[in-house]
Structure formats: C-alpha cells, structure tokens
Amino acid sequence: MADARDDQIFGLVKTLCELPGPVGHEDAVQDWIANRWGGFCEEVRRTRVGNVLAKVGGNGPRLLLLGHADEICFMVKSISDDGFLHLWPYYGDLRGYPPRWIMPLNQPALVVTSHGTVEGFFATASGHVVGGRDKPDFRYEWNDWFVDVGAASREEAESLGIHPGVRVIWNPLTRRLGGARIVGKAMDDRAALAIATLAGEALASRGDLAYELWLGSTVQEENGLLGAQSVIDALDVDLCVNLDVGLLGDIPGPDARDFPSKLGSGPIAVYQDSSCHYSWRLTDHLVTIGRERGIPVQQAVFQNFGSDAAALLRRGVEVALLAYPTRYTHSPIETVDEGDIRACVNLLVACATTNY
Numbered sequence: 583m584a585d586a587r588d589d590q591i592f593g594l595v596k597t598l599c600e601l602p603g604p605v606g607h608e609d610a611v612q613d614w615i616a617n618r619w620g621g622f623c624e625e626v627r628r629t630r631v632g633n634v635l636a637k638v639g640g641n642g643p644r645l646l647l648l649g650h651a652d653e654i655c656f657m658v659k660s661i662s663d664d665g666f667l668h669l670w671p672y673y674g675d676l677r678g679y680p681p682r683w684i685m686p687l688n689q690p691a692l693v694v695t696s697h698g699t700v701e702g703f704f705a706t707a708s709g710h711v712v713g714g715r716d717k718p719d720f721r722y723e724w725n726d727w728f729v730d731v732g733a734a735s736r737e738e739a740e741s742l743g744i745h746p747g748v749r750v751i752w753n754p755l756t757r758r759l760g761g762a763r764i765v766g767k768a769m770d771d772r773a774a775l776a777i778a779t780l781a782g783e784a785l786a787s788r789g790d791l792a793y794e795l796w797l798g799s800t801v802q803e804e805n806g807l808l809g810a811q812s813v814i815d816a817l818d819v820d821l822c823v824n825l826d827v828g829l830l831g832d833i834p835g836p837d838a839r840d841f842p843s844k845l846g847s848g849p850i851a852v853y854q855d856s857s858c859h860y861s862w863r864l865t866d867h868l869v870t871i872g873r874e875r876g877i878p879v880q881q882a883v884f885q886n887f888g889s890d891a892a893a894l895l896r897r898g899v900e901v902a903l904l905a906y907p908t909r910y911t912h913s914p915i916e917t918v919d920e921g922d923i924r925a926c927v928n929l930l931v932a933c934a935t936t937n938y
C-alpha cells in the first residue's frame with residue numbers, strides 16, 4: 583500500500599522521465615525544470631548552452647545539487663524513399679556497428695523535431711523475411727535498424743518535420759513494478775532531477791541551511807559532460823553533490839565482486855569512477871550523515887562510468903557523487919526503487935542543513 587509520499591515520488595519521477603530530452607535537444611525538460619524550480623527558488627538562471635541553475639536560498643559556502651537533463655538517443659541520418667528513418671547513435675561511433683549495451687528494437691519511438699514530436703517504432707526486418715541471414719556470427723549493423731513513423735514516402739516524413747539531424751528516443755511509459763520499483767526510460771538522469779526537486783522544495787522554507795544552496799540541471803552529459811563544463815562560468819560553486827544512476831550487481835550477469843551494490847539498499851556514495859576520483863572527505867561526510875540519521879548508504883567504485891562532477895572538479899570544485907541504485911542502465915527499462923529515491927532526498931536535506 584503506497585502512502586502519499588510514495589505517490590508524490592512516483593508522480594514526479596513519471597512526469598520527468600516521460601518528457602523528451604535527447605542529448606542536444608533537452609528543451610522540454612529544461613522548460614519544465616525552470617518552471618517548477620521557479621515556484622520555490624529565489625532565482626532561476628538559464629545559461630547560453632541551456633543549463634538551468636536555481637538558487638534555493640541560504641548563506642555560506644555555495645553547495646550545488648546537480649543532475650543532467652539529457653537522455654541517450656539516436657540521430658536520423660537519412661530518410662528512405664518509402665519513408666523509413668535511418669539512424670546513427672548520439673555518440674561518435676568507432677566500432678561501426680551497434681554495441682551490446684544499446685538495444686532499441688521493437689520499442690515505441692518518439693522523433694523530436696523542431697516543432698513537436700512524432701510517434702513511431704524502432705523496427706528491423708523479421709526472421710520471416712530475412713531468416714536466411716541469421717548465421718552463427720550474426721550481428722546487427724546500424725542500417726538493420728530503422729524507425730517506422732507510418733509515413734509512406736520521404737515527402738510524407740518530411741511534412742511531419744523530420745529531416746537528417748532530428749533525434750529519436752525510445753518512449754515507453756513509466757510504470758510501477760512490484761511494491762516499490764519504478765520502471766521506464768531516462769531514470770538516467772530524471773530521477774536525479776526528481777530528487778533535487780523534492781530536496782529543494784523541502785529545504786526552501788527552512789531557516790537552517792548551512793550553505794547558499796543551488797540546484798542545477800545540465801545538458802549534454804551523455805556525450806562527454808559537455809554542459810557541465812561551463813557551469814562554473816555561470817556560478818562560482820564551492821561544493822557539488824552530483825546525482826546520477828548507480829551501478830548494481832544484483833541481477834543475473836554481472837559479478838557481485840565487481841558491483842556489490844543492490845537495489846533497495848539505499849543511495850550509493852561513489853568514491854571513484856572512470857571519469858575522476860571524488861572528494862573522499864565530502865563522500866565520507868555524506869556517509870557519516872547517513873549513518874547518524876539512520877539512512878542506509880552503500881559505498882562503491884564504478885568502472886565504465888563517468889559523471890558531470892568530473893567536469894566541475896576540473897574547474898576547481900570539490901565534488902561528490904551520490905548515486906541512486908538503478909538496474910538496466912541506458913535501456914528503456916531503467917529500474918529504480920522508491921525507498922532509495924526517498925533516502926536520497928532525506929540524505930540531501932540532512933546534508934544541506936549540516937556544516938561540512
């Protein structure tokens with residue numbers, strides 16, 4: 583039985599995850615964030631590249647709670663004569679074919695044009711019509727995947743605002759699974775923006791902030807932490823707690839010796855990943871606050887992972903990474919746990935009211 587707070591978390595996560603925010607075209611997410619944060623913040627800034635920075639209030643060292651607005655996506659590279667959209671990934675591809683970690687086939691698709699969105703599906707030819715190609719060494723090529731928007735011709739697709747350069751995301755609805763799990767697209771990193779929003783709202787009315795507290799939502803994290811690189815030019819930050827997905831070993835496949843963290847066991851304080859070493863002092867501080875308040879906190883190091891915090895570290899900011907446990911990262915079924923989300927909010931509220 584969900585209580586009112588659970589519904590608040592689920593509703594906010596669902597709203598944020600279902601907004602379209604492909605890398606480089608995060609406008610719908612940033613518009614929503616600027617509007618919502620404007621309701622309880624003293625000031626909201628939108629930078630030249632599209633980052634949103636909002637002052638919650640308080641005095642003292644500047645503390646920034648940071649998430650990213652963008653989600654992984656595909657780029658339309660051409661449209662066939664009969665109206666199918668051919669794709670490349672959002673990143674610079676060095677393999678020449680799709681990797682194991684990205685699989686959009688048979689998912690609902692949403693094409694994000696300059697003037698609106700167009701629904702479709704990620705498709706490939708089925709075994710009935712190309713069965714003979716299914717050799718033991720079969721692998722998909724980029725051109726085996728395409729998007730069908732129901733158009734009968736290139737002209738019809740173009741009339742919908744589609745052209746080379748527009749983006750496509752997978753587009754499932756966000757759902758509850760079991761008692762406390764939430765499944766959908768873009769938990770990376772909209773669940774972080776939900777956490778920052780709930781923490782900011784809880785802190786806005788309090789008179790005991792230990793910092794001048796800011797919230798931030800960056801663009802273009804997924805393609806190299808690009809939006810975060812100019813945050814410091816818009817706001818001179820002392821400390822940053824970055825929020826992002828946390829890697830888990832509690833499903834069939836990964837080795838629990840490599841990934842000891844579990845879903846539902848609390849936020850993960852990350853000490854190091856492929857992009858940087860986080861401040862051990864600030865990370866320990868988060869863990870200590872959690873222990874003192876009875877909030878479970880896991881501790882980890884991540885391979886094959888990076889975060890916006892590394893971009894701020896390069897510019898002289900002391901940074902920590904607080905991750906919420908997430909299964910099936912970079913897929914249409916990213917899975918989080920309401921209890922972990924609530925624990926992240928509670929830990930950040932405690933952190934923002936505790937001197938460091």
Ligand SMILES: [Zn+2]
Nearest residue numbers: 770771826827
């Ligand atoms: Zn992320």
